[in-house]
Amino acid sequence: MxxxxxxxxxxxxxxxxxxxxxxxxxxxxxxxxxxxxxxxxxxxxxxxxxxxxxxxxxxxxxxxxxxxxxxxxxxxxxxxAGKIPPGVAACAGAGICKYGMQESGEMADRLLALIKQNGPYPSKVKSGVSGCKMACAHSFVRDIGMIGGPKGWDVHFGGSSRKDAVPGVKLGSGLGMDDALELVGKALVFYRENGNKRERSSAMLRRLGTEALLNALG
CATH class of the missing domain: 3.90.480.10 (Sulfite Reductase Hemoprotein;Domain 2)
Known part of the structure; x- marks a missing residue:
């Protein structure tokens, strides 16, 4: 070396x-x-x-x-670092994995930039970008979950793998990258403005109800 x-x-x-x-x-x-x-x-x-x-x-x-x-x-x-910065877990994606339907690398990079841009948040935000529905990046149980399909990206929000484990709410399906990220940005703003201190997104949705988020997103 x-x-x-x-x-x-x-x-x-x-x-x-x-x-x-x-x-x-x-x-x-x-x-x-x-x-x-x-x-x-x-x-x-x-x-x-x-x-x-x-x-x-x-x-x-x-x-x-x-x-x-x-x-x-x-x-x-x-x-x-003064505090641990946010990160995004990402699978290998379509460019490497034979099962991948969408390329995860660019999505993960842009998602991380979006998370940093809209913060700070009431608590940590964990994210997963998976190039197919096998969801190797645990996207169904992340605060933000992006899951690739043949027509584009499914967007999930408010998932958790903690003791009160719950999959995220599906906000959109088959979206292009720009539209998927725009939707995530709106959900992050809702979380930033409505979450209590140290309250994860899943706990916020249990408290307010998923309809509050969906109505805010239009």
Whole structure:
């Protein structure tokens, strides 16, 4: 790997039960480059860190960091985020997967930009972009779920995989990318303006009813 240039990462500290810390690597859609890997491997070797763990949100956690060395490890990896930025889980999509009906990469990039543009929100927003109805990115149970079909994108909102698990409400079906994102943008504004502090979108819909959202979207 001597010919690979190391890349800096943005990381966010997460305190663990045993007093150690994890550093969450804020990568995009699960994509990690050779340069990022070089930085991580160098850091793990230098600080004798035990393992890197993948998360359900397509991020990576560098685990087992002693509390008194967190700042050193952050400096080795890159820079610290004030809070964990939003992310979008995305499947391989039609360009790679033989089952894919829509390309997930561009949709995930544009969706992430839209989420950042309309925030902040009452609580975290988890999203999944799946190129087909097999929904490998868990799109049915995300706050925002985009699911590709032969005619376009189905848009779901307000899903949850927590203890009160529920699929998202379908807001539209067979939409082009621009129309699907416009619909998501309106739903995010509704959530921003009507959700209570620390209330996830699914809890807001249980409290207000799905008709309140559908009526607001016209």
């Amino acid at each position: 001597n010919n690979i240039e190391a890349e800096k990462l943005v990381v966010a500290p997460v305190e663990r039960k045993d007093g150690t810390y994890a550093l969450r690597l804020c990568i995009t859609h699960g994509r990690i480059t050779a340069g990022m890997m070089k930085t991580v491997m160098k850091t793990m070797e230098e600080f004798n860190l035990p393992f890197l763990r993948s998360t359900t949100g397509q991020r990576m956690n560098l685990e087992g960091i002693p509390a008194d060395r967190v700042d050193e490890v952050i400096a080795s990896l890159g820079t610290a």
